[in-house]
Amino acid sequence: MHNNRATLGSRHLLCGPAFAVPGRVSFPWFASRRPGWKEGDGKAADSCYHRLNFRQTDGIREGMSGKNERGDAPRNGEVAERISDRVRGRLLAAGRQFHANDNIHEFLEPGELEALQEEVTARMQDVLQALVIDTEHDHNTQETARRVAKMYVREVFGGRFAPPPPVTEFPNVSLLNELMIVGPVTVRSACSHHFCPIMGRVWVGVMPNEQSALIGLSKYTRLIDWVMSRPQIQEEAIAQLADLLQEKMQPDGLAIVMEADHFCMQWRGVKDMNSKMTNSIMRGSFLKDAHLRREFLSLMPGTNH
Ligand SMILES: [Zn+2]
Numbered sequence: 001m002h003n004n005r006a007t008l009g010s011r012h013l014l015c016g017p018a019f020a021v022p023g024r025v026s027f028p029w030f031a032s033r034r035p036g037w038k039e040g041d042g043k044a045a046d047s048c049y050h051r052l053n054f055r056q057t058d059g060i061r062e063g064m065s066g067k068n069e070r071g072d073a074p075r076n077g078e079v080a081e082r083i084s085d086r087v088r089g090r091l092l093a094a095g096r097q098f099h100a101n102d103n104i105h106e107f108l109e110p111g112e113l114e115a116l117q118e119e120v121t122a123r124m125q126d127v128l129q130a131l132v133i134d135t136e137h138d139h140n141t142q143e144t145a146r147r148v149a150k151m152y153v154r155e156v157f158g159g160r161f162a163p164p165p166p167v168t169e170f171p172n173v174s175l176l177n178e179l180m181i182v183g184p185v186t187v188r189s190a191c192s193h194h195f196c197p198i199m200g201r202v203w204v205g206v207m208p209n210e211q212s213a214l215i216g217l218s219k220y221t222r223l224i225d226w227v228m229s230r231p232q233i234q235e236e237a238i239a240q241l242a243d244l245l246q247e248k249m250q251p252d253g254l255a256i257v258m259e260a261d262h263f264c265m266q267w268r269g270v271k272d273m274n275s276k277m278t279n280s281i282m283r284g285s286f287l288k289d290a291h292l293r294r295e296f297l298s299l300m301p302g303t304n305h
Pocket of ligand 1: 191192193194195196264265
């Protein structure tokens with residue numbers, strides 16, 4: 001059961017004074033049991049994707065298999081398969097969704113991320129060519145394709161390709177059943193529509209029960225970063241985060257609020273510097289209990305509402 005609310009350019013959701021965290025709020029400093037997080041088994045048949053036949057087109061470099069990078073062109077018009085095609089083939093065979101904000105690490109074999117980065121470099125170079133940028137003589141852009149590929153694959157979209165951060169959960173030995181609030185945690189993401197940065201803050205409210213697992217404070221930051229380091233849509237980002245925390249902690253209630261600047265509205269488009277998007281997810285006891293919800297919203301530290 002959950003509730004998704006979004007407001008654009010408005011902060012009414014977070015109204016109310018900011019309080020210092022009083023005694024009622026405790027933090028989960030514990031760490032835990034289950035290492036890693038299994039999304040299900042997904043390594044499916046890739047054998048039929050080893051070679052694809054398609055016509056080689058001028059200007060397209062196949063930045064994946066070592067063969068092509070060394071310049072050994074395959075014969076008979078057969079082009080060595082792109083690494084992205086191989087990974088895509090596995091995802092399709094397994095019937096798995098691979099939207100921009102999905103994590104696909106289970107479908108990557110060792111060494112393939114490096115190859116994928118090479119492929120992105122080659123294709124990014126084509127984008128620069130298409131923008132009619134003389135990368136050969138412009139020293140500023142000579143390494144741009146490589147830099148952008150590294151930034152996408154390893155950094156800003158690294159949460160698509162990296163396994164989940166190791167988070168161990170602690171049993172709730174003290175039988176905590178009081179509201180815990182974590183935040184504001186700085187979030188950095190990018191919009192799926194334009195790949196423009198999204199910079200914001202997230203607050204998480206947890207109402208544990210005796211069976212709930214607790215996770216260490218820093219682990220919230222790691223999990224949030226893993227989810228946000230993908231091309232995202234704010235509403236989907238916090239829903240993914242809620243699912244992840246729900247699965248790890250099994251609390252009675254879970255509340256998440258995210259407030260963010262969307263650079264695709266500030267840098268381009270309407271160029272409105274003041275619009276922020278705030279949205280929230282309330283699950284379990286936060287959805288059922290208006291008092292608890294109000295308490296969470298009024299205690300969120302760092303808000304100036
Ligand atoms: Zn956008």
